[in-house]
Amino acid sequence: xxxxxxxxxxxxxxxxxxxxxxxxxxxxxxxxxxxxxxxxxxxxxxxxxxxxxxxxxxxxxxxxxxxxxxxxxxxxxxxxxxxxxxxxxxxxxxxxxxxxxxxxxxxxxxxxxxxxxxxxxxxxxxxxxxxxxxxxxxxxxxxxxxxxxxxxxxxxxxxxxxxxxx
Amino acid sequence: xxxxxxxxxxxxxxxxxxxxxxxxxxxxxxxxxxxxxxxxxxxxxxxxxxxxxxxxxxxxxxxxxxxxxxxxxxxxxxxxxxxxxxxxxxxxxxxxxxxxxxxxxxxxxxxxxxxxxxxxxxxxxxxxxxxxxxxxxxxxxxxxxxxxxxxxxxxxxxxxxxxxxx
Numbered sequence: 160x161x162x163x164x165x166x167x168x169x170x171x172x173x174x175x176x177x178x179x180x181x182x183x184x185x186x187x188x189x190x191x192x193x194x195x196x197x198x199x200x201x202x203x204x205x206x207x208x209x210x211x212x213x214x215x216x217x218x219x220x221x222x223x224x225x226x227x228x229x230x231x232x233x234x235x236x237x238x239x240x241x242x243x244x245x246x247x248x249x250x251x252x253x254x255x256x257x258x259x260x261x262x263x264x265x266x267x268x269x270x271x272x273x274x275x276x277x278x279x280x281x282x283x284x285x286x287x288x289x290x291x292x293x294x295x296x297x298x299x300x301x302x303x304x305x306x307x308x309x310x311x312x313x314x315x316x317x318x319x320x321x322x323x324x325x
Numbered sequence: 326x327x328x329x330x331x332x333x334x335x336x337x338x339x340x341x342x343x344x345x346x347x348x349x350x351x352x353x354x355x356x357x358x359x360x361x362x363x364x365x366x367x368x369x370x371x372x373x374x375x376x377x378x379x380x381x382x383x384x385x386x387x388x389x390x391x392x393x394x395x396x397x398x399x400x401x402x403x404x405x406x407x408x409x410x411x412x413x414x415x416x417x418x419x420x421x422x423x424x425x426x427x428x429x430x431x432x433x434x435x436x437x438x439x440x441x442x443x444x445x446x447x448x449x450x451x452x453x454x455x456x457x458x459x460x461x462x463x464x465x466x467x468x469x470x471x472x473x474x475x476x477x478x479x480x481x482x483x484x485x486x487x488x489x490x491x
Contacts, residue, residue, distance in 0.1 A: 162427040163353065165328045166360050166420055182491030187329065189480045189489070193473055194332050195419065196434055200471045206480045214483060236485065242408035243436055246457060249415020250422075253361065254332055257423065261328040268362055270409055282484035291412060305366045307359055314355045314372045317380060318448035319402065323355070325348030 165260040170304065172265025173226035175296030180210065180231040184262050188233065188295075191258035195251035203244065204251050207234040207281050217280050222292060224271030229294035231264075234281055239288045248290050255293060265298035331426040336470065338431025339392035341462030346376065346397040350428050354399065354461075357424035361417035369410065370417050373400040373447050383446050388458060390437030395460035397430075400447055405454045414456050421459060431464035 160168075185208050192206055209215055209232040218232055219225050233255060235248055256266045269292040278289050314323040326334075351374050358372055375381055375398040384398055385391050399421060401414055422432045435458040444455050480489040 160328060162326060162328055162331045162423050163357065166357050166424065169360070169362070171362060186476070186489075186491040189476055191329060191332050193476060193479060194335070196335070196337060196422065198434075198436060202474050202479065204479060205485065207483070207485055208480065208489070209483055211483055242411055245408055245411035246415040246418065246434075246436075249412040250419035252412065253416040253419040254423075256362065256416075257328050257420075258332065268364075268412075270364060270412075282486060284485065287485070308368050310352070310355055310359060313359060313368065313370060314374065316374055317377055319371070319373055319450065319453070320448060323352075323374070325352040 160261045165257045169256055169260050170265065170302045171267040172298045172300065173267055174298065174300040175227050175229050175265065176299045177230065178297045180264065180296060184264065185231065187262060188255045188258055191254040192251040195247065195254045197247040198243065203237050204248055205236040205287065207236065209234065209281070214280060218277055218292070221276040222269055222272035224269040225292065225294050226267070227294070230296035233293040233295065234289060235291040235293065236283055236287050236289050238286060239290065245290065252291055252293060259295060263297065264295055266293050266295045269294055326427045331423045335422055335426050336431065336468045337433040338464045338466065339433055340464065340466040341393050341395050341431065342465045343396065344463045346430065346462060350430065351397065353428060354421045354424055357420040358417040361413065361420045363413040364409065369403050370414055371402040371453065373402065375400065380446060384443055384458070387442040388435055388438035390435040391458065391460050392433070393460070396462040399459040399461065400455060401457040401459065402449055402453050402455050404452060405456065411456065418457055418459060425461060429463065430461055432459050432461045435460055
């Protein structure tokens with residue numbers, strides 16, 4: 160699938176079928192993350208993939224932002240020494256979410272969870288931050304695109320505030 | 326181009342030909358950014374595309390991390406109210422960099438620049454942060470991939486530290 164197609168087809172998916180995500184697909188998602196750019200090529204990111212239904216249920220219990228019943232969660236972790244590191248983690252997360260579209264999977268980025276309990280469920284050490292959860296699985300909905308600001312509201316040519324002209 | 330191909334082919338490009346980037350390509354890059362996910366669909370990002378050779382030169386003068394002579398710079402800006410917003414900006418930036426691969430363009434994410442002068446050159450208001458510069462253009466080099474940590478060092482199954490098994 161073309162990059163632009165995947166970008167345009169990606170939705171935040173909050174309803175999943177109960178079809179499990181095969182290991183080879185999980186490996187591709189993590190491989191996509193592995194090749195993301197990172198400042199100074201530091202690759203300080205760590206990923207935990209969860210497919211055990213019991214652990215998925217427990218994570219869900221402590222994640223207010225998590226809707227539906229994902230069959231896969233990928234937890235994005237890192238020792239975030241400076242906020243700028245979050246840019247790299249965003250890039251790796253986007254690689255996962257776009258590759259998911261290519262594989263027919265849906266995803267939703269979740270930032271709303273109880274950090275303490277979820278870190279404990281995932282065995283994340285104290286010195287490491289849990290930054291984002293990606294809830295994933297085969298989509299059981301086809302939501303319309305969310306409204307997006309038009310290009311001329313978010314993009315400028317040459318100087319901030321000057322209309323974009325292609 | 327398939328998503329995974331673009332992910333694997335992307336390199337940080339630091340040498341560019343002097344071929345200008347056409348407006349339609351710039352529009353596609355910004356369109357890719359526009360469709361990135363953002364927390365609560367807030368889309369608080371703003372993008373400035375710079376192709377004026379004089380302004381490109383001046384930005385370069387104040388950007389220690391910028392190598393080569395890009396024919397396009399996309400500045401990623403936002404009012405970063407909380408560090409987590411940086412995740413969204415990373416996702417939008419990755420969309421731009423992957424779509425660039427599809428269009429035959431190269432890119433490099435630059436975080437090392439003198440914020441004051443570059444903000445002034447771009448007319449960015451005081452209340453808005455300049456978060457990242459993407460230097461872009463048609464690549465004049467084909468760098469080998471940077472070494473990447475193996476999957477079993479960065480990915481775990483079920484719990485942090487437990488070996489990844491697909």
